[in-house]
Every structure is written in structure tokens, then in C-alpha cells.
Amino acid sequence: MRILHFTRSYTVHDKRFLDALAGTAHEVFLLCLHRGGSLMGEFPPAAAINTSIPALSQEPVTEPEDCLPLMPLFDKIVGDLKPDLIQAGPLQSCGFMAALSGKSPLLAMSWGYDILYDAARDEKMRWIAGWTLKRAGHLLCDCLTVKKEACEISGIPSEDVTQFPWGIDLESFSPGKAKLREKLGWEDSFVILTMRSWEELYGTETVLEAFRLAQKQEPRLRLLMPGDGSQREMLRAFLSKNKIDEFVYCPGLVPNETLPEYFRTADAYLSCSHCDGSSISLLEALASGLPALVSELPGNREWITPAVNGFLAKAGDAGDFASGLMLLSQLPKEERNEIALRNRRMVEERADWKRNFPKLLDSYGKCIAKKRAK
Numbered sequence: 001m002r003i004l005h006f007t008r009s010y011t012v013h014d015k016r017f018l019d020a021l022a023g024t025a026h027e028v029f030l031l032c033l034h035r036g037g038s039l040m041g042e043f044p045p046a047a048a049i050n051t052s053i054p055a056l057s058q059e060p061v062t063e064p065e066d067c068l069p070l071m072p073l074f075d076k077i078v079g080d081l082k083p084d085l086i087q088a089g090p091l092q093s094c095g096f097m098a099a100l101s102g103k104s105p106l107l108a109m110s111w112g113y114d115i116l117y118d119a120a121r122d123e124k125m126r127w128i129a130g131w132t133l134k135r136a137g138h139l140l141c142d143c144l145t146v147k148k149e150a151c152e153i154s155g156i157p158s159e160d161v162t163q164f165p166w167g168i169d170l171e172s173f174s175p176g177k178a179k180l181r182e183k184l185g186w187e188d189s190f191v192i193l194t195m196r197s198w199e200e201l202y203g204t205e206t207v208l209e210a211f212r213l214a215q216k217q218e219p220r221l222r223l224l225m226p227g228d229g230s231q232r233e234m235l236r237a238f239l240s241k242n243k244i245d246e247f248v249y250c251p252g253l254v255p256n257e258t259l260p261e262y263f264r265t266a267d268a269y270l271s272c273s274h275c276d277g278s279s280i281s282l283l284e285a286l287a288s289g290l291p292a293l294v295s296e297l298p299g300n301r302e303w304i305t306p307a308v309n310g311f312l313a314k315a316g317d318a319g320d321f322a323s324g325l326m327l328l329s330q331l332p333k334e335e336r337n338e339i340a341l342r343n344r345r346m347v348e349e350r351a352d353w354k355r356n357f358p359k360l361l362d363s364y365g366k367c368i369a370k371k372r373a374k
Contacts, residue, residue, distance in 0.1 A: 001027070002084045003026050010039055012039070015045050016353075017166075032055040033067070033093055034057040070097070075101055086098045086104045087106075088106060111277075112275065113275045130155070134154050137370040138162065168351060168352075169353055192267070194223070195269075196281065198232055199230055202271070203316065207270060211248070226262055259284065263288035271300075276299040282294060286303065293325060303346070309343050
């Protein structure tokens with residue numbers, strides 16, 4: 001089967017899907033709505049994925065109406081390629097365009113924020129999400145919270161939705177030790193890891209302020225912050241102004257294959273996001289045996305039970321997160337070991353990519369069957 005994977009710009013999440021599909025008999029093509037950063041050059045998808053189609057736009061496309069002038073080019077690409085199926089998301093951009101085209105069966109892919117954030121804050125975005133979902137053959141999403149909201153927005157039946165955590169490789173992400181801790185001279189420190197992009201949506205400022213507040217109370221705290229994003233200058237200025245540079249390590253973007261080392265270096269995981277479905281980095285942290293402090297959001301509550309396997313804090317409240325960091329740093333070793341076993345067991349049962357990936361392949365058949373039935 002010929003599949004077109006249509007995404008806003010190439011991300012590590014796209015890479016996970018594409019690399020998995022590369023191991024199937026399907027012929028898979030990648031199309032980006034607009035050019036991204038350096039990720040494609042640094043961490044391209046598996047060689048079996050066709051990446052020869054240029055992005056539709058050289059500039060970022062941020063609003064649904066900006067997609068409309070690109071429709072003739074998109075229609076031409078789809079007409080030439082003749083895919084058996086298009087899997088496209090987010091809903092208000094790539095999914096919207098694929099629904100407008102209507103030339104191939106559409107597997108709509110919710111990226112979480114398109115439903116939980118964009119559709120919640122703007123009536124236009126909510127309407128477009130619902131319109132797109134009604135015209136899709138099937139919806140793929142990563143958590144129950146997104147599934148419920150998508151069905152409410154669009155009126156589609158629950159059987160037209162495949163929901164599973166966009167899981168992880170449990171062989172790669174597992175508890176263990178890493179040499180990075182020794183290289184950084186942090187052997188006696190309490191290391192906090194955050195893996196979210198440096199964007200406003202993911203609460204970068206809250207991460208920094210919460211760490212600053214907690215580190216004043218607990219000098220052992222250190223922050224491990226791989227990644228990059230549009231707030232990089234703000235981040236650097238904050239670290240310098242508050243004289244906490246020496247307590248924070250920012251290695252930039254890191255290859256997927258080295259990510260497990262960063263999780264094994266940490267004692268706890270932190271995410272201050274304003275919007276989450278089933279966060280991949282949270283699942284990787286749980287698989288690595290880490291207790292987690294995350295925003296009190298419905299998607300996170302599907303994974304974190306306060307004082308059982310981590311803690312929740314109010315999104316945007318640095319003081320609340322700082323208190324959570326103190327709680328994490330004060331956990332007795334025995335309790336942390338129990339949490340590690342609990343979290344590992346949970347992701348083995350619910351978030352194993354090797355067990356969940358066949359559900360994606362099953363959704364293709366459901367999507368095509370519905371298109372034919374129409």
C-alpha cells in the first residue's frame with residue numbers, strides 16, 4: 001500500500017512513526033507543510049522512507065486560512081502520487097488540507113494540542129477540527145482525553161477512533177546508570193530532567209523559575225535540559241541573570257539513540273506543559289523508572305497518581321512546581337525504588353510500541369473500508 005504521511009514539519013514524533021513503517025511492506029512518502037529546522041539533516045527517517053517531495057511552503061504556516069493558497073500544489077502532489085491512504089495531522093492544518101482534497105482515504109492524526117489547546121481556545125479552530133474529523137475515515141490519537149474531546153467536537157462515534165499511547169521502545173528505555181552524571185560532576189546531586197521543546201506551550205519559563213526557586217532551598221538540585229526552541233535566547237538570559245548557569249546543562253538537540261543515557265542520568269522527570277495528551281517523553285521517563293512531576297492536566301492524570309508514582313502541579317504556577325521538586329528531592333530511596341518498579345510495570349502493560357504499532361496498521365484497514373462504504 002502507498003501511504004502519504006503529511007505533517008506540519010518533521011519532528012522526532014514523525015521519525016518514530018516513519019521508522020516503524022519503514023519495517024513494513026508499505027511504500028511510505030513524507031510530505032511537510034513547511035520547512036522545519038535542522039532535524040531532517042541531523043536525524044533523518046529510515047532510508048526506506050521517501051523524503052524527495054519538497055515542503056509545500058518555505059515559511060511557517062500557522063493559521064488554517066494560510067493553508068488554502070497551498071491547496072493547488074497539495075492536490076497536484078496527491079494526484080501524481082495517488083496514495084492509497086493519507087495519514088495527516090495536526091487537524092487544523094495538514095488534516096484540514098487532506099480533508100479538503102478528499103482524493104484519498106484520510107487517517108486523521110491528532111497531535112494532542114490540536115484538540116486540547118487549539119480547539120479549546122478558538123471557535124474557528126474547534127469548528128475546523130470537527131469538520132476535518134467528520135470527513136476523515138478514522139482518527140488516531142494517543143490518550144482517552146483526546147478521544148473523548150474529539151468525539152464531542154465532531155460527533156463521530158468512538159468506533160471510528162483508534163486510541164493508544166504513541167509508545168516507546170522498552171528495550172532502549174529502561175532503568176540503569178549513565179556515565180554522563182560522572183562527566184558532569186553531578187555524582188552527589190539530585191538531577192532533574194526535562195525533555196520538552198523550548199516553547200511557550202511547554203512552559204519553559206515555568207521550568208526555569210521553578211528550578212530557581214527550588215535550587216535556592218536545595219543546593220543539590222541540578223537541571224538537565226536537552227533540546228532547543230524559539231525561547232532559547234530567553235532561556236540563556238534567564239540562566240545568566242539568575243546566576244544558575246553552573247547548575248543547568250543544555251546539550252542542545254540529542255540523537256534518539258542517546259536519549260536513554262539522559263533519562264538514566266536523572267533522578268526525576270519534570271514537565272510544565274500547558275497541554276498534554278500521552279507525552280512520549282513522560283512515558284520514556286516512566287519506563288526508565290523515574291518519578292515524575294508534571295502539569296495537572298487530564299492527559300497526565302491518565303499516567304500519574306500523586307504520591308503514588310509522582311506528583312502533579314498547576315500549569316504555569318512556578319511556586320507549585322518548586323514545591324513538587326522539593327517533594328521529589330526528599331523521597332526516601334526505598335520509596336523511589338518502589339516508584340521505579342511501579343512505573344516500569346505500567347508502561348510495559350500500556351505503552352509498548354511493539355505491541356501498540358499493529359493497532360496503527362489495523363486502523364488503515366478501518367479507514368479504507370469506511371471510504372469505500374461511502
